[in-house]
Each structure stands twice: as C-alpha cells, then as structure tokens.
Amino acid sequence: MQAAQYGEFLSFNHVKKTFDQKSLVVRDFNLEVGRGEFVTLLGPSGSGKTTVLMMLAGFENVTSGSITLQGKPITGIAPYKRNIGMVFQNYALFPHMTVAQNLAYPLTVRKLPKSEIAQRVEHYLKLIELQGFGDRHPAQLSGGQRQRVALARALIFEPELVLMDEPLGALDKKLREQMQFEITRLHKQLGFTVVYVTHDQAEALTMSSRIAVFNQGMVQQYDTPDQLYEQPANAFVASFIGENNLIPAQRCTPGSGGYVRAQLAGGETVLAAHGDHPAQGEACVLSVRPEKLSIALDGQAYDNLVSARFIARHYVGDFIRYHFELPKAGKICVKMINDARAPEFTEGQPARLGWLSTDCFAFKTDTYPSQGGQP
Numbered sequence: 001m002q003a004a005q006y007g008e009f010l011s012f013n014h015v016k017k018t019f020d021q022k023s024l025v026v027r028d029f030n031l032e033v034g035r036g037e038f039v040t041l042l043g044p045s046g047s048g049k050t051t052v053l054m055m056l057a058g059f060e061n062v063t064s065g066s067i068t069l070q071g072k073p074i075t076g077i078a079p080y081k082r083n084i085g086m087v088f089q090n091y092a093l094f095p096h097m098t099v100a101q102n103l104a105y106p107l108t109v110r111k112l113p114k115s116e117i118a119q120r121v122e123h124y125l126k127l128i129e130l131q132g133f134g135d136r137h138p139a140q141l142s143g144g145q146r147q148r149v150a151l152a153r154a155l156i157f158e159p160e161l162v163l164m165d166e167p168l169g170a171l172d173k174k175l176r177e178q179m180q181f182e183i184t185r186l187h188k189q190l191g192f193t194v195v196y197v198t199h200d201q202a203e204a205l206t207m208s209s210r211i212a213v214f215n216q217g218m219v220q221q222y223d224t225p226d227q228l229y230e231q232p233a234n235a236f237v238a239s240f241i242g243e244n245n246l247i248p249a250q251r252c253t254p255g256s257g258g259y260v261r262a263q264l265a266g267g268e269t270v271l272a273a274h275g276d277h278p279a280q281g282e283a284c285v286l287s288v289r290p291e292k293l294s295i296a297l298d299g300q301a302y303d304n305l306v307s308a309r310f311i312a313r314h315y316v317g318d319f320i321r322y323h324f325e326l327p328k329a330g331k332i333c334v335k336m337i338n339d340a341r342a343p344e345f346t347e348g349q350p351a352r353l354g355w356l357s358t359d360c361f362a363f364k365t366d367t368y369p370s371q372g373g374q375p
Helices: 049-057 099-109 114-127 143-155 173-190 201-207 225-230 235-240
Strands: 008-018 024-034 038-042 064-069 084-088 161-165 193-198 210-215 218-223 245-254 259-264 269-273 284-288 304-315 319-326 330-337 350-355 360-363
Touching: 008 049, 008 193, 024 049, 024 193, 024 218, 038 049, 038 201, 049 084, 049 161, 049 193, 084 143, 099 114, 099 143, 114 143, 143 173, 173 201, 193 201, 201 225, 210 225, 210 235, 218 225, 218 235, 235 245, 235 284, 235 360, 245 330, 259 284, 269 304
Parallel strands: 038 193, 038 210, 084 161, 161 193, 269 360
Antiparallel strands: 008 024, 008 064, 210 218, 245 259, 245 284, 259 269, 284 360, 304 319, 304 350, 319 330
C-alpha cells in the first residue's frame, strides 16, 4: 500500500533535529505520506518518533531539512495556522467547559456561525456515540469517553491531517482496543490523514496502512504491517515487531537463489533467506518467529532441523509457548496452538526443532538488539 495509491500529501525531506547542537535526535529523516493514509511512527522511547510529530505540528523547530504539506513548505508556519488536528494521551480537554463547549471551542476561535457550530457539535456527538452527554464536564466521563471527546474536538473543524501522540496510552487493555476500533472507524468514515505515534507494536499493526519503525533517530523500515512482520529489513525490526527468535550464527555463507548457509555455534548448519545480506564468512543473526517453528516428530521433513533441550512450558490459553535451549546458541521459543497435538516434555528432555528456510532470515549483527537496539 504505497503513498501513490492515496495521492501526494505530506513529505519530510532530509529533516534533522538536535537540541544541543552536538547529537542528532532525528537524523536525515525522509518520509512520504499519502492523502487518506493512516501512518504510524513506531519505536522505543527516545527513538525520535515524538520529536518528528512535534516538528510536524510546529511545536519544535526543524534544525535542517523541510516538511511540505500538499506541496507547500510548512516549517516556517506557526502551529495554529497549519490547520492540523491534535490528539494527546492526557486528553487536553478544558475541565471548566462542558463536552459541547469543548467541541465547540475550535469552531468558535475560527468564528463560524453559531448555528453551524451547534449543528457540527450535535453531529460529532453522534459520531462518537455520546448523544446526551453534551452538558457533562470531562470529570464526569470515563477515560474512554474523554478520549472520544478529545478525538472529536480534533476532527470537528475538519482538518485534512490529524496527529495523535500516544492517545491510548492511559487506557486499560479493553478500553484501548475499543478506542482502536473507534479511531479506525472514524478514519475510514471521514477520510482524514493520520500520523500516529506509539511504542505499542500490536496497536500499530492493527490500525495502520503503513508503519515507520524508528530506532536511534532513523527509520529502519517503512512498510505495510504484513510486510514488516513477514519481511523485516534488519534484526532490529525483526525483534521489535512481534515475537521473534534471534539466533546468533558464527559464520554465514551467501549462496544461490538469495539464500545463506549459517553455521550455529553448536556446529549445526541451517538455511536462511538473505535478509540484509551479511558478507561471506561474517557472523550474522538468524530471525525466525515462534509460530513458524515446529517440534519435529518422526517422519516430518523440514528445510532446517536442529537439536535442542527442553527448558519450560508456558500455558497462555489459546496457545502454548515451549522454551528450548540450543547447543551454545542460546534460547529459542516455539509457539503452538493449544489442542490435542500439543506435546508434553520433561525438563532437560532432548528434542528436534524444524522450520522452513523461507521463514528464516539472516541479518547483519550491527542492528542486533544486544548491540544497542533492544527496545
């Protein structure tokens, strides 16, 4: 799902940001967002994603580079003139105003006629399913209701771009999932463009048309949720998006057909897709997701089979996690559906684990989490 499918809308061009004139919080940031897209900036704390959002909103200056909205530079325009909606984690509602007054405020400062203001307020109360709540104050609402009001206030003046900074971070799991549905419902219904910031990978995968994965001020990969999960660009993305096993290999030998032969520390050799192309003879890290692994039974054939020793079994309900240790290569997790085929093991019992080479990637070690990329 590329920006071209939506039409050119928002562009970051070689944007950099420093606060101390020494270190860059955001380094040479380039990103295209199409009209109507829901783009999420995802990354660990301190990765630079919120700084990018604040520069887009106009609350932080750009050190160098440019940001263009609908083909026009906005880096020199005051925040209130950018016509951008904002939704924050702490709601930022006026406590002394009623819900209706909070919704009316952006329209009042834009000097819309009173009749139109009243009509829009009523319309947006229906959109967020809070009819009859207009006379209440924020303190009389639940957290989910307050966040819906904050969302409606950001949308009521009909901006084409809405920025959301960790808007669901203060809600519990059930409310957060409900609000994810509400935001995506309104996005599809109204067609506005969203730039959304979160460190919650599940939230990003659920809501986004595309995701920019941040680490140390740089975008590691910008892609659709399924591509990020199934085809990670490097070891950091593989570790940050979803559950993953990262297995160190002491030597990689690139072969034909885009595959690599990787020798584990225990001596076993496995076949993996190239990933980000480790060089001949270099150490690398292998990435394979827990649900792609199988506990091999007699007669089953796999591209890769390795020996392991059982450590522990964690019952989660709909699935079970099996934890094993590879000879001299660390721990590995297998995720299996909880059904009659789920095997039983005793601690220390040997096993064979299998997976397909197409489900395994060989990455360079420079983005390996143990070397500073751990979220």
